[in-house]
Amino acid sequence: MRTVPGPTSSVVVVGAGLGGLSAALHLAGAGRSVTVLEREAVPGGRCGLIRDHGYRFDTGPTVLTMPQLLARPFQAVGEDLADWLTLHRLDPAYRARFADGSSIDVRADVDAMAGEIAATCGAEDADGYRRLVAHLRRLYELELPHFIDRNLDSPLQLAGRPLAALVALGAFGRLARKVGSFVRDDRLRRLFTFQAMYAGLAPSRALAIYAVITYMDCVEGVYFPEGGMHAIPTAMAEAAARHGVRVRYSTAVERVEVAGGRARAVITATGERIPADVVVINADLPTACAQLLPPGYTPPRARRLRYSPSAVVLHAGSSADYPDSVHHTIDFGSAWERTFAQVIDRGELMGDPSFLLTTPTRTDASLAPAGRNSYYALFPAPNLARPTIDWATEGPRYRDRIVATLQERGYPGFGDAIECEYLITPADWRAQGLAAGAPFAAAHTFGQTGPFRTATLHPGIENLVFAGSNTQPGVGVPMVLISGRLAAERITGPVAG
Numbered sequence: 001m002r003t004v005p006g007p008t009s010s011v012v013v014v015g016a017g018l019g020g021l022s023a024a025l026h027l028a029g030a031g032r033s034v035t036v037l038e039r040e041a042v043p044g045g046r047c048g049l050i051r052d053h054g055y056r057f058d059t060g061p062t063v064l065t066m067p068q069l070l071a072r073p074f075q076a077v078g079e080d081l082a083d084w085l086t087l088h089r090l091d092p093a094y095r096a097r098f099a100d101g102s103s104i105d106v107r108a109d110v111d112a113m114a115g116e117i118a119a120t121c122g123a124e125d126a127d128g129y130r131r132l133v134a135h136l137r138r139l140y141e142l143e144l145p146h147f148i149d150r151n152l153d154s155p156l157q158l159a160g161r162p163l164a165a166l167v168a169l170g171a172f173g174r175l176a177r178k179v180g181s182f183v184r185d186d187r188l189r190r191l192f193t194f195q196a197m198y199a200g201l202a203p204s205r206a207l208a209i210y211a212v213i214t215y216m217d218c219v220e221g222v223y224f225p226e227g228g229m230h231a232i233p234t235a236m237a238e239a240a241a242r243h244g245v246r247v248r249y250s251t252a253v254e255r256v257e258v259a260g261g262r263a264r265a266v267i268t269a270t271g272e273r274i275p276a277d278v279v280v281i282n283a284d285l286p287t288a289c290a291q292l293l294p295p296g297y298t299p300p301r302a303r304r305l306r307y308s309p310s311a312v313v314l315h316a317g318s319s320a321d322y323p324d325s326v327h328h329t330i331d332f333g334s335a336w337e338r339t340f341a342q343v344i345d346r347g348e349l350m351g352d353p354s355f356l357l358t359t360p361t362r363t364d365a366s367l368a369p370a371g372r373n374s375y376y377a378l379f380p381a382p383n384l385a386r387p388t389i390d391w392a393t394e395g396p397r398y399r400d401r402i403v404a405t406l407q408e409r410g411y412p413g414f415g416d417a418i419e420c421e422y423l424i425t426p427a428d429w430r431a432q433g434l435a436a437g438a439p440f441a442a443a444h445t446f447g448q449t450g451p452f453r454t455a456t457l458h459p460g461i462e463n464l465v466f467a468g469s470n471t472q473p474g475v476g477v478p479m480v481l482i483s484g485r486l487a488a489e490r491i492t493g494p495v496a497g
Contacts, residue, residue, distance in 0.1 A: 001151045001494065004278055004463045008491045009033055012266045012276040014253050014292070017045025018477060019467035020282030021236040022073045022484025024245045029076030030492040034245045035274065036237075037266065039252040044233035045282070046432070046439060047477075052420045054369035055317035058229040059424070060439070062358045062376055063328065065216040066478040067223050072485065073236060076495075077243040084235040086226040088363055093222035095326045096191045097409070099334040104187060105326075108221045121185040132182035132192070135169065136215035142166055143212050148473045151486050152451035171209040178208035190332055192218060194354070197380055198475060200308030200443025202340035210444060216478060224327065224363045232477075256281075256292050256464070263464045278463045278491050282484075285454060285470035286435040297461060301454045308440035308475065309343050310383040310426035312395075314402050316375045317368060320417030322410075327362045331355050331409050343380050347388035349398065353405055355379045372419070377402055384426050384437040391427040399423045441469035449474065456483065457490045465490045 011027050013020045016038035024034045042049060047060040064070070064087070071081040081087075092105035104120050107113040110133055118126035146162040170178055179192045193203035195213040225231045237247050252269040256279055263279040281288050286305060289298040333339065333352035342348040358376040361368045368374045379402055382388060403415040426437030434441075442448050453472045458464035467487040469475045489495060 002153055002457050002490070003493055004457070004465065004491050006262070006463065007277040008463075009277050010275070011035070011278045011280060011491060012037065012274055013280040013282060014256075014266065014288070015045055015282030015468075016040075016043035016233065016237060016247060016249075017282050017468065017480070018047055018233060018236070019469070019480045019484040019487070020045070020280065021233055021240060022481045023280050023282065023465075023467050023487040024240045024247075024484075025073035025236065025243070026076045026485050026488035026495070027491060028240060028243045028245050029078070030488065030495065032491065034240070035276075036240070036245060036247045037251045037253055037268070037274070038247065038249050041249050042230075042234070043237040043247065043249075044230055046434070047229055047233050049228070049230035050315065050422055052422075053317065055372070055374050055420060056228055056230070056367045057315040057317075057374060057376070057422065058360070059313075059315075061229055061477050062356075062360070062378075063217070064223045064225065064229065064232070064477055065220055069478045069481050070232065073481065074239055077239060079239050079242075084239055085231060087223045088226070090222045090224055090327050090363065092326055093218065094328045094330050096187065097329060097331045098187050099332065102187065104191060106191065106218050110219065113218075117183075117188065121183075121188060125183045125185050125188055128182040128184070129188070132179065133219055135182065136211055136219055139166075139169060139171060139209070140212050140215045142169070143209065147450055148212075148479070149482055149485075151456055151489060152472060153455060153457075155451045157451065166209065171207065171211075173208045174204060175206040175208045175210055176203035178211065179203075179214075187332075190336060191330075194330065194332075197309060197340065197343075198440045200306065200344070200440065201445065202337065202344060204337065204340075206444075207446060209449075213476065216476075222328065224360065226364055226366075228360060228364065228367055253283075253292060258294050258297065258461055258464075261460065261462055263461055278465060280465045280467055280487050280491075282467045284434050284441075285466055285468060287433045293461075297458075299454050299459055301448075301452070302470065305435070305442040305470070306445055306448065307383045307385050307436040307438040308443045310381045310429060310437045311439060312379045312381045312398055312402065312426070313424040314375075314377040314399060315422040315424070316377070316414075316418045317420040318373050318375055318414070318417045319371070319419060320411070320413055321373055322359075325357075325359055325362065327359060329357045329359075331357065343382055347382040347386050349381060349389070350379065353379055355402075355405070357406070357411075377406060381426055384430055389426075391425040395423060395425045395427070398425070435470075441475050444474055456487045
């Protein structure tokens, strides 16, 4: 593994997102002097927060999996995650609703889930689910240490028994086909492959190696922190500050000063020059390279990225209550392959929407005024790599379509009950600095995965390090937290644990 040569005592981290804060905690634990510069007034990056009339809306991820990976940055400075955050395991993790009126709850226990499947899909698929779990667990045990939780500078690093074992497991076949070899009911096939959308691919095209995302969601379970998802970066920033990290908010970075193949300092928007032995960039990688680095310094793998789909999100504070609802509901339309083709291939809006509706007040009532609920409706949408939609015009219309769809799918009166709302479109994601308006970053195509994804160490600036979803290992809260650890290891060398 390549590491930063020369002095590494003082580190400046650009961006207090989850990746940057993870890096800062690991670096502080290794004795480095760390300063984090964040342009917003709060930590979190895309894991942000909107407050309005007693409502608290998480603006980024709503699904937390693999809390043991979240614990690691805290452990790096001798802290216990439980002293900083209270996590609730959701049961069900999801409720999947289908166009035929049926539903399946994704239970937090394998035996309970097998019973759910037996009752809804039959004993044969329940047995198939148990075999699928065993397969997914083996896949995860192979992938985590060898392909996810390590810095990769060359495909040659993957050669050996782990790669051969993955090939034997069929990990490089197609995801939909692999899952379909275990379960026959089309509803289960959708439920255990829809995660490919967030990796930027249709399940029929995604590699079976990405079933590890299904394992994290549907086997290891989904959690929710008291105070909402924004409580995570808040706790990380406070823990970092306790251990000597200087976190400076409302401090925008204008550029990284580069000379002699090294980053020498960070220049803020006010003209302040902050010297550093090492610079870690946690801002969205393609945008950060274009805006912060001198011309010609964008890493080759970050120049022509294929992006995951974007999303339209409606945050709604509401007087409506749907007593039978759960924390996370995935509502599948009748269309399946056509939906992926529309969003990913043709840049069109879904003709028959599938969507995620999150009701965080089901778990934490403090996120809304008494007797009220907060809702987060996420509808996948095309990214802006090929701008096929004028969101200034389409945004208000699509907001009404989202409301109408929710009302048609079992949430009567949803629109009339809204007391405050925020609509986030792909254009808004782009305005926040996310390339192509893609909150799920670069797609996990074969050529953008593992050693082919942008490495955490810049290839031409020997002390410039990256963290975040566009770098190794990739997209999602667990992956971004790992990216911060991998970034720190480029500076400190490998650490145990």
